[in-house]
Amino acid sequence: MSNTQNKDVKKKGVKRRKFLKYSGVGIGLMLGGVWIARNPLRRKVFELAETMIAPYMGDTSDPLLWMQITPENEIILHSSKVEMGQGTFTSLAQLAAEELEVEMDRIKVVHAETGSGNMDGMSTGGSMSVAGLWTPLREMAATLREMLKSKAAEKLEVASNTLTLADGVFSANGKTMTFGAVVEGVTEWNIPDVPPLKERASFKYIGKPIQRVDLHDKLIGAPIFGMDAEYPDMLHASVVRSRLIDASMTNFDISEAEKMPSVVKIVQENGFIGVVAKTHVEADNARRKITFDYIPNRKWNLEDVEKEVSVGKGKKTIFQKEGSAVEDINGEGDIFQMEFRSPIGAHAQLEPNGAVASYKDGRVEIKVSTQVPKLTRDEVAKALGLSKDDVNVIPTFLGGGFGRRLHTPNAIQAAIMSRAVGKPVKSFFDRKQEFQNDTFRPPTHHVMKAKIHDGKILGLEHQFASGDTLFNSALDPGVATVVRADIGSIRGGALIYDALPHRSTYYHVNLPFATSFWRSLGLLANAFAIESFIDELAIKTGQDPVALRLNSILNENPYNVRAKKVLEACAKKAGYKDGVDNGRAMGIALTIDGGSPCAHVAEVSVEGKEIKVHKVTVAFDCGFAVNPDQVRAQVEGCVCMGISAALFEKMDLKDNKLYPINYGSYKMALMRNSPREIDVVLIEGNDKPGPVGEPPLGPIGAAIGNAVRRLTGKRLTQLPMSLV
């Protein structure tokens, strides 16, 4: 689209909307560069995912919906993507500053309220925010710049092509005018076609390690999170939540709770009971006085769940079929098989779920940490019988997201309680409720098979069973039904070793508790199984694990070519050696997630029964890094969070009760378990930005396990890995 200002000017009033629109299939089809599925319809969906990485699902037609200019010449960027630590606010500010020609500190990023009309159609998730807005946001900023320029020319009575622009100030013939002065009094804008975007060589901010725009607030403890939100005259609430899975609650007795002095009201509506009181502590104390009975549908222990999660049980979908099943490969050879398992994982994000709602005169305003502002608005409107325009969701900074807030129906409860008491209400989970009512990472079971003859691998197969990720979630737009496989659970489950005949099969399992999105979805468990097995094949066939991988990947698919480069770079930077040296061994693993290949080398020792990760070398190709420092931060975080999941985390289940119910007993990696060295090599295999916040979680589990195999001779096949 070239600058055709004179030819095709569109006149718009103050109510400016839509002049160009990006659309796409949406929802994190993070399948990367894997060509899969034979069924034509399914293949089509996968190919769409392939060619349309990370489309943005909201409105990008109107720059003024996104960017507001204040009289003080500050640009307020109303972001429909939420900030949960991933650094999106900073990257988006960089994109906008670049085309607006303003210094970074002129841009203030805030969360767009749903009432503003700027809403993402789907969510903040799937590591798609920056990649999805890469072109649209720059185009909007460039368009806004041109709009300001023509208005400035008009006001200054100069020809627009004589104007120069520096840091939000236009000048010509000794006259100057700030953006802020340009917009003053303007009620009608000419929105031109999108001007050409800046060339990369002239980028001032994009591609630079700009400091996080939210850094200062996060150093001084500013009240920016959902749990910090307040309204005047606000009350506090505590909602009764089940401690058991697959059980109904009955025979409620609220009489003791009602007698508590500070209780304002006990709200029983919409299938929940919530105590509204004057303070948080009093609401919680009163809620604990409510008694009730459980009626379990059936008894569940962990082994019952594991029995359900078994390859061979549940609905089967072959999602990768490049050759016959391993058993059907003709000719001589032995079938080698291993099984892997991953546990129920908790999100354990530090800020609990909750919301602050203020209902007044048929309208409700909600401040909430959510990854889905629009969905939350729609659900609240439906539950309260309001029109969507009468619900305004004001997203706050998230004290961690990780997928836990891709559904926040707790906002409904806060809104209902506020309506019931006629005052604003703040309602949050306590930690026990968080652990027992999480939407967990689903447990998985994997069967890996290969046919081997004479040191040669003749075929490869990955079969796995998993609970739901996208299926049954509020975000499933029906794609999952078309594909017939839960595209969240199969993430990372396709084999990238396309030089070998290969097949992947998924078994869908129904579980008696909620499972859903957990950072990187299926990737963590699938990559653990696949990359551990590949390593074992290398050992079994006497091959170098790097060479085996390189030789088993063809050069036909661009993602695979990038993956090979990443693997080689990682091995080289780490000085990868296959063997034990001075009590330490290295393990290597490779994944492609969302088109961003990543390799890890973990340097590990075993002290007693403890697995210690000393150093992790990462090579990562997320394409063009808009903010290389924050890409590194995401990689470091993924490594340490991945170590936590790989070595410590698991939920247990006994008599329908999920536990542990707090930090400490839910073991996680802390400072002492985190590697003292993390060496990150960024490789740019694409000139556009790709997914960042999840792909580096892929290789870590197998990388550690592969090192432990060399140290102990033991192949660890169960997450969390343990030698005890």
Next chain:
Amino acid sequence: MKVSFTINGKLKSVEVSDGNSPLLWAIRDGLDLKGTKFGCGKAACGACTIHVDGKAVRSCSFPTKYAEGKEITTIEGLSVDGRLHPVQQAWKEEVVPQCGYCQPGFMMATAAMLKEIPNPTDDDIDNNIINVCRCATYYRMRKAIHKAAALNSQNS
């Protein structure tokens, strides 16, 4: 009951119906200092770490009544006259926070540790900084803690 203490240099009182209720809520809701975070309620995660008479304390499990007459510092009082505390400065230079929710607790725990151990080794850090960060920013935190120690010794 009324409980009075000095917080961030100012004498304040809070009214609580139960003296055993956690100091965290008196600070957050009673005094509207929201930098001290709720994470677990059982002193297991450290998000609510404050200083009571200079020592790191997990305020979610500290009865309000014991704050009577004490000297309390929260993240809001760590910087003095708008100048970042060396720990905050180091956190800034290393760009530690991601979601940021747990970071006040970590900074308070680090500031208290550095008073006892001005130049901590990596093992000291492992043994003393035992808060939970779900974004897992531990790698940069360790660097920031060493940097804060260096900044402190430059200043003294």
